[in-house]
Amino acid sequence: MTADELTAKLLESFPEAQIKTQDLTGGGDHWRVEITAKEFQGLTTVEQHQAVYKALGELMREAIHALSLQTTPLES
Numbered sequence: 411m412t413a414d415e416l417t418a419k420l421l422e423s424f425p426e427a428q429i430k431t432q433d434l435t436g437g438g439d440h441w442r443v444e445i446t447a448k449e450f451q452g453l454t455t456v457e458q459h460q461a462v463y464k465a466l467g468e469l470m471r472e473a474i475h476a477l478s479l480q481t482t483p484l485e486s
Contacts, residue, residue, distance in 0.1 A: 411438045411473040423465035424449055428484070439475040450483040458483075 413431040420429055420443070427447035434440040443462070450458045458481035463470055470477070 411469070416441060416443070416469075416474075419469060420445060420462070420465055423461070426484070434476070434478070439473060441474060441476070442478040442480075444480045444482075446482040446484045448484040450481055451485075453483070455481065 413433060416431050417429050420427065424445065424447040427445050427449075429446075430444040432442040434442055445462065449461060453461065459479050462477075462479055462481065466474065466477075
């Protein structure tokens with residue numbers, strides 16, 4: 411998986427998000443993602459992370475082995 415593929419997948423669920431990705435090992439399966447999205451407003455950190463896992467769907471079972479997340483609500 412590439413950073414562009416990961417970003418594109420996240421933008422499907424969070425179309426106006428600000429997303430930064432970092433491949434931690436160079437193998438395309440260990441990622442650090444910082445995402446700021448309006449969809450996170452009113453959600454706890456756990457709920458924000460669950461929304462990201464849901465957006466990634468099968469990728470979390472197949473292409474992504476490890477994911478470090480930093481999520482922040484985007485203020486309107």
